[in-house]
Structures are given as structure tokens and as C-alpha cells.
Amino acid sequence: MSLSKITFFERFEADILSGKKTITIRDEAEKDYAPNSVVQVSTYENDRWFCALKIQSVDAIAFSQLSEFHAQQENMTLPELKNVIQEIYPDVERLYVISYELIG
Numbered sequence: 001m002s003l004s005k006i007t008f009f010e011r012f013e014a015d016i017l018s019g020k021k022t023i024t025i026r027d028e029a030e031k032d033y034a035p036n037s038v039v040q041v042s043t044y045e046n047d048r049w050f051c052a053l054k055i056q057s058v059d060a061i062a063f064s065q066l067s068e069f070h071a072q073q074e075n076m077t078l079p080e081l082k083n084v085i086q087e088i089y090p091d092v093e094r095l096y097v098i099s100y101e102l103i104g
């Protein structure tokens with residue numbers, strides 16, 4: 001079964017709702033999202049629902065392969081993105097880029 005729910009840190013909510021952030025980068029535990037499926041989105045801190053997303057793709061990527069293109073899609077600079085990922089997933093090389101579109 002594919003995953004049907006995802007959480008984001010509250011600080012990213014505005015960027016997701018405004019369409020500025022169109023990907024998320026996760027580890028092995030959160031790679032099982034099916035393309036074209038709809039997932040419900042809530043905050044990590046309070047589990048407050050704030051939107052639904054349609055998954056477009058899930059692609060493996062090495063931490064060392066992250067580029068400015070990924071950073072742009074996260075609405076960050078590349079150094080900012082690498083810092084964020086290292087805080088959340090210390091020493092994880094194998095990651096997954098999940099791209100999505102906002103629904104309704």
C-alpha cells in the first residue's frame with residue numbers, strides 16, 4: 001500500500017500553499033508515495049490538516065547530487081537546502097525527491 005498522508009514542518013506551510021515549494025526530499029521511510037495519488041497534508045507539530053497534494057513523481061537522489069534546481073523547487077538556496085536536510089536526516093546519502101501539485 002502506498003502512503004496517503006504526509007507531514008511538513010509548520011514553517012513550510014505558507015510556501016506550499018502559495019505554490020513556491022513544489023518538492024520535498026525524504027528518506028527511505030517516506031518514499032512509498034504513488035504517482036497520481038492524493039495525500040492529505042498536516043503539520044508535524046500539531047497534526048493540523050492544511051491541504052491535499054497530488055503526487056507527481058518519486059525519484060531517488062544522492063545527497064551529493066542535490067542541485068540549484070532542487071533548491072529552486074524548495075524556494076531555498078542550495079546551501080540552505082543542504083543544511084535543512086542534514087538537520088532532518090543526518091548522514092543519509094540515499095534520498096528521494098517527491099514532487100507534487102497542490103489540489104484545490
Ligand SMILES: CC(=O)Nc1ccn([C@@H]2O[C@H](CO)[C@@H](O)[C@H]2O)c(=O)n1
Binds near residue numbers: 007008009012084085
Ligand atoms: C515533518 C516530517 O515528518 N518530515 C519532514 C521532512 C522534510 N521536510 C521538508 O522537506 C524538504 C526537504 O527535506 C525541506 O523543505 C524539509 O524541511 C518537512 O517539512 N518535514
